[in-house]
Amino acid sequence: MKYAIYNHKDYRLNIRNDRLRLRTHEPEQGFRELVDQTGNMTNLFIKDVTKEEVDLVYELKFLVAYKGKEFEPYSLGRHILDENEISLFSMDSNDVDCYGFEKQEQYVFKKDVPLDDIEAIIEMKKPILIFEDLPESRKVIPRGETRDFIMKLDSLYNGNS
Known part of the structure; x- marks a missing residue:
């Protein structure tokens, strides 16, 4: 599983091209609720960020x-x-x-x-992407x-x- 540390908090993470999508089940400032294809609310909140905006990206x-x-x-x-x-x-x-x-x-x-x-x-937390040179x-x-x-x-x- 992939995670990112953003504003001193760990978030589950999806990586698409060079975009990082943070995921949480808690409504947080700057996050928007994901709506499924049929228009239903999912109780999943997401925020797209760049690699430079996070403190660390790692595989757990x-x-x-x-x-x-x-x-x-x-x-x-x-x-x-x-x-x-x-x-x-x-x-x-x-x-x-x-x-x-x-x-x-x-x-x-x-x-x-x-x-x-x-x-x-x-x-075990193994840094990835631009953080891969950091120690595990x-x-x-x-x-x-x-x-x-x-x-x-x-x-x-x-x-x-």
Whole structure:
């Protein structure tokens, strides 16, 4: 998912040619409500800006630390709290023997892991576009804080989606 920091706030982002379109579900000054093709209001507010008007444009990605290795989650959201487990995937066939992953399809391996067994969630922000020379940031959410972090994910990153 792509985001931009604009006026000290993170917004979901669409990129078209050289235009950046910020998105939020909250009405904000300078944003206009998007109207769908049939004329219905969408509760989605947008603002077009240039790269020069934002503080940063980045791709957001999450990793999960499990038994000393980092894996990508299939998804990360409140449903994980209900299921009390997280699905991890790998493209490394060695993970079948080392970590108990199961083959899903060619070169794709999956494992469902109880939430209490993960060591951390890692939030990765990789700068893109004119910001790509900036360093990538990594924020580690330790085991004791992962449930709270997952609970807040929707408001942190999807409240402005």
